[in-house]
Amino acid sequence: MLSERISAIFTLLHCNNTEIARYAGCSSGNISKLKTGRRSPKSSSPSIASLASGIYGYADYENMLPALQELCGSTDTARETLLPALVAWLYETDEIVLPALTDVPKSKRARKQRRKAFGERLDRAAALLDLSNAKLASQLSIDVSLVSRFRSGIYSPHGNDRLAEKLSDLLFSRAQQVGKTEEFGALCGVGAAQLNSDSVAAWLYEMPSEEDNAVMAGLLLRSLDEFKPGGGLPSASPDAAENPVEACYFGTEGLRSAVIRFLSDAAREGGELLLYSDEPMDWMTGDRAYFARWTSLMSQCVSRGVTIKIIHNVDRIGEEMVNAIRGWLPLYVSSRIEPFVFRKQQNARFYHTVFLRSGSACIHGFFPTEGRESRWYEYITDAKRLGLIEREYTAMLSAASPFLKVYREASREEYLSFRSAGQGARAFLLSDLPVFTMPEKLLERILSRAELEPARRSFVLSLYRRERELFQALLQQDAVNMILCLPEDTLGQPRFVNFGFDLLDLVMEFTQEEYAEHLAAITELVRNEKNFHLTLLAESPFREIQIAMPGDAVAVLRSKRPYGAFVFSNPSLSQSVSGYLSLLTENHAADRSSTIAALEKLIR
Numbered sequence: 001m002l003s004e005r006i007s008a009i010f011t012l013l014h015c016n017n018t019e020i021a022r023y024a025g026c027s028s029g030n031i032s033k034l035k036t037g038r039r040s041p042k043s044s045s046p047s048i049a050s051l052a053s054g055i056y057g058y059a060d061y062e063n064m065l066p067a068l069q070e071l072c073g074s075t076d077t078a079r080e081t082l083l084p085a086l087v088a089w090l091y092e093t094d095e096i097v098l099p100a101l102t103d104v105p106k107s108k109r110a111r112k113q114r115r116k117a118f119g120e121r122l123d124r125a126a127a128l129l130d131l132s133n134a135k136l137a138s139q140l141s142i143d144v145s146l147v148s149r150f151r152s153g154i155y156s157p158h159g160n161d162r163l164a165e166k167l168s169d170l171l172f173s174r175a176q177q178v179g180k181t182e183e184f185g186a187l188c189g190v191g192a193a194q195l196n197s198d199s200v201a202a203w204l205y206e207m208p209s210e211e212d213n214a215v216m217a218g219l220l221l222r223s224l225d226e227f228k229p230g231g232g233l234p235s236a237s238p239d240a241a242e243n244p245v246e247a248c249y250f251g252t253e254g255l256r257s258a259v260i261r262f263l264s265d266a267a268r269e270g271g272e273l274l275l276y277s278d279e280p281m282d283w284m285t286g287d288r289a290y291f292a293r294w295t296s297l298m299s300q301c302v303s304r305g306v307t308i309k310i311i312h313n314v315d316r317i318g319e320e321m322v323n324a325i326r327g328w329l330p331l332y333v334s335s336r337i338e339p340f341v342f343r344k345q346q347n348a349r350f351y352h353t354v355f356l357r358s359g360s361a362c363i364h365g366f367f368p369t370e371g372r373e374s375r376w377y378e379y380i381t382d383a384k385r386l387g388l389i390e391r392e393y394t395a396m397l398s399a400a401s402p403f404l405k406v407y408r409e410a411s412r413e414e415y416l417s418f419r420s421a422g423q424g425a426r427a428f429l430l431s432d433l434p435v436f437t438m439p440e441k442l443l444e445r446i447l448s449r450a451e452l453e454p455a456r457r458s459f460v461l462s463l464y465r466r467e468r469e470l471f472q473a474l475l476q477q478d479a480v481n482m483i484l485c486l487p488e489d490t491l492g493q494p495r496f497v498n499f500g501f502d503l504l505d506l507v508m509e510f511t512q513e514e515y516a517e518h519l520a521a522i523t524e525l526v527r528n529e530k531n532f533h534l535t536l537l538a539e540s541p542f543r544e545i546q547i548a549m550p551g552d553a554v555a556v557l558r559s560k561r562p563y564g565a566f567v568f569s570n571p572s573l574s575q576s577v578s579g580y581l582s583l584l585t586e587n588h589a590a591d592r593s594s595t596i597a598a599l600e601k602l603i604r
Contacts, residue, residue, distance in 0.1 A: 003037035005089065006051070008096045010035065012067060015058055024054025043091050052086050063586055070099040070530050077591035099530075119153030121204050122167075126151065128184060128349055129174045139170055156205075168201035183349075183370045217580035218541075220573070224556045224566060225542040249363075249377045252283045255353075256290055258363045258379055262355055263297040266306055272358045273301070274393045275310040279351035279365075308337045311400050332406050332566070340400035341570050353377065354393060362389050407565040412503040415565055416463075419550045420470050427549040427581050429483040431540055431559045432498045436467040437525060438518045446497065450508050463502060474531075481533045483584055484522075485540035486602060500563045501546055516603045523599040526592055535589045536598055549578060 010016065017028040017035060024031065026047075033039040034051055041047050056079060059068045065077040074085035126136065133151070137144040140163065149155040157163040172195065175184035185195040188203035249258040266273060285291050302308070332339070353365040362385075365377040380386060407415035428434070435443065443464055447457050474480050495515045499506045510518070525532045548555040554577045556566045568574065590598070 001037070002040050002090055003035055005092075005096060006035045008098060009055060009068075009071070012071060012098050013055070013059055013062065013064055015055075015062075019058055020051070020054040022054070023057030024050045026050050026054070043087050048087060048090070052083050052090075055086065056083055063589065065591060066530070066533060067099060069592075076593040078593055117153075118156040118205060119151050123151045124187060125171055125184070125204070128187060129171065129178060129180060131171075131174060136170070140166055164201065164205065165197070168197045168204060171204070172197045172200045183368075186370065217573075217576040221542060221545065221547070221556065221577070221580070225545045247379060249379060251375065252286075255283050255363070255365070255377055256287075258377055259284075259294065259355065260297070261379070262357065262361060262363055263294070263301060265361065266357050267297060267300040267304055269360070270304060270306055271360055273306060273308045273310075274354070274356040274358060274390065275308065276393065276396060277351075277353040277355070279353055302336050306336070309340070309397070310337065311340045311342060311396060312403050332404060339403040340397060341403040342396075342400050351375075354389060354396075356386070356389055356393060358390060359383070359386060362386055364389065401569065403568065403570055405567045405569075407503065407567065409503050409505055409563055415503060415555075415567070416466070418553075418567065419548065419555065421550070426474055426478070427481045427483075427547075427578065429485075429541075429547040429581060429584070430498065430501065431485055431542075431546050432495065433484070433518050433522060434482075434498055434501050435464055436471045437522055439521055440464065440468070442514060442517050442521070446508055446510070446514060460499075460504070460506065463504065467502065475529050476531075479531050479533060480529075481535075481581075481585065483535045483537060483581060483588075485537045498546075498559070500559045500561075501548070501557060503557070503563045503565060505561065505563055519599055519603045523596055523603070526595050526599065533585075533589075534595055535585045536595060537584070537588055541584075547577065547581070549574070549581070554578075 010020075017031040021028040021031045030047065031051065031054070034041075034047065039047070055068070056065075059065050065082070068074075068086065069077045069082055072082065072085040072089040074082045076082070126132075133144050133147040136147045140147070142163070146155065150157070157167060171184070175181045175195065181195050182192040185192045185199075188195065188199055190199045190203075245261065246254075246258075249255060284294055349369060351365070351367055351369055353363065355363040360381070362380040363377050364380055365375060367375040380389070407418075440461075443461065447460060452460070471480070495510045497506075497508045497510065499508070522534070526534050544558055544560050546557045546559050548557065552569075552574050554568045554574050556568075558564050568577075
């Protein structure tokens with residue numbers, strides 16, 4: 001029945017009458033009549049042509065043409081091919097089978113992101129202003145459960161102007177009532193004098209765009225791309241004597257002095273460092289000379305066998321977070337640092353700093369967020385207090401998750417096990433063709449030509465078969481979205497087998513015939529595998545890294561020696577990098593027939 005098939009398409013594409021009508025060039029009422037069965041015109045009627053055009057236009061905008069193509073059994077996603085197939089499918093009488101939806105419409109992703117941002121901000125505001133769900137519900141005249149959904153990011157009042165305005169007025173009035181206009185203004189990014197209902201609304205409902213997240217992810221990825229392993233760090237001599245030995249240190253300069261004393265002692269005496277701070281990091285990164293000194297002392301601690309556990313905060317502003325990660329990267333590769341991140345949002349009202357050397361010393365600070373200029377830090381050496389603080393730190397660790405793990409060739413097996421365990425769709429940004437997409441006979445010929453010793457050859461083939469089997473299983477279960485950088489002007493240059501993607505230190509150059517054969521294999525995947533989506537880039541955004549997203553994690557791999565992988569398991573970073581890859585895809589993706597034509601041109 002026509003109406004049932006229209007409803008099935010709407011379910012697949014997550015669309016409604018208004019959205020389709022916008023692309024169909026008609027009223028939503030006309031679409032509603034077709035969807036409810038009040039009208040059942042012939043397949044050749046103008047209204048069906050309009051409906052099909054609207055569905056195609058919506059799917060094209062939302063990057064969901066492959067899903068529509070699979071539903072209708074069309075040979076490709078070109079308008080002249082898919083539209084007739086769509087109309088024919090609408091009038092079929094066999095059972096409706098919807099393909100698995102692997103891509104969320106980009107407009108729906110934006111709405112979800114907006115609700116999440118609103119929920120996080122409302123939650124912080126309510127905590128600062130001591131507003132319970134019951135109080136908010138009572139003053140807004142809504143149900144308590146709705147407030148709970150607001151704060152958790154499930155719903156937001158964006159579509160209800162009256163309620164949105166009432167909430168902004170309420171928060172502003174509450175800040176005045178409890179004497180926290182300065183603190184709430186700081187939370188909203190304005191001074192107390194500029195705080196009013198409008199500035200509260202601007203902060204509360206401002207949507208972090210996909211472009212903003214992509215910029216943050218791009219900064220992070222570029223910092224990894226520019227990182228040079230083994231480049232060395234500046235050395236520094238322990239210089240505790242240059243710093244005053246105090247029981248208390250005051251303000252930014254005091255904290256800097258305390259940290260120099262703390263790290264200098266650790267570099268001389270060894271031990272284990274347990275680190276956490278949720279206050280702004282300008283004390284460390286705001287002065288280049290001090291940051292270099294801090295980095296060199298941290299490097300010295302690591303080189304002398306000091307082990308470090310650190311709980312990071314990644315709900316900081318993007319640039320600050322990237323600067324912090326950039327500073328820690330040379331230390332991460334030492335494998336002597338275990339970084340963690342809190343699973344819950346930090347306290348909006350207080351800052352807490354704990355720099356503890358187990359059994360030796362601790363820098364401890366706890367103060368209101370608005371009191372940074374008058375803050376002070378204890379330098380604790382009392383054994384009993386140190387023991388209590390270490391117990392507190394252990395409790396904090398129980399509420400944290402691993403943040404980053406660095407894999408090298410020696411830990412390849414652990415890395416590959418992690419990569420194969422990820423759930424859901426896979427996304428890749430690769431500097432060249434992955435080995436698991438080439439035919440096995442082609443790899444065997446390349447290995448034979450290279451005259452590898454039998455044991456090494458057997459190992460490489462075993463690794464290939466394992467990765468190939470995983471790839472084929474993924475194609476049966478979910479989407480594989482691959483962004484491949486193949487600049488035409490580099491095709492005449494030497495091309496090397498992409499073993500670095502599997503942390504395999506093996507360099508082998510393709511012959512032109514071998515590379516063309518591998519390109520042909522990729523072309524067949526695009527032509528025949530509906531779950532394989534390939535986007536070609538004419539220019540690579542990075543020089544020395546590739547990206548793999550197994551499920552909710554991000555693996556950033558060096559594509560040059562020394563091979564290694566930085567794996568981030570934090571949802572915020574993963575979402576940002578996923579958004580970055582999605583924007584690349586949206587800006588460069590083509591339908592299957594166009595992609596095949598581009599690959600065939602490269603082969604020629």
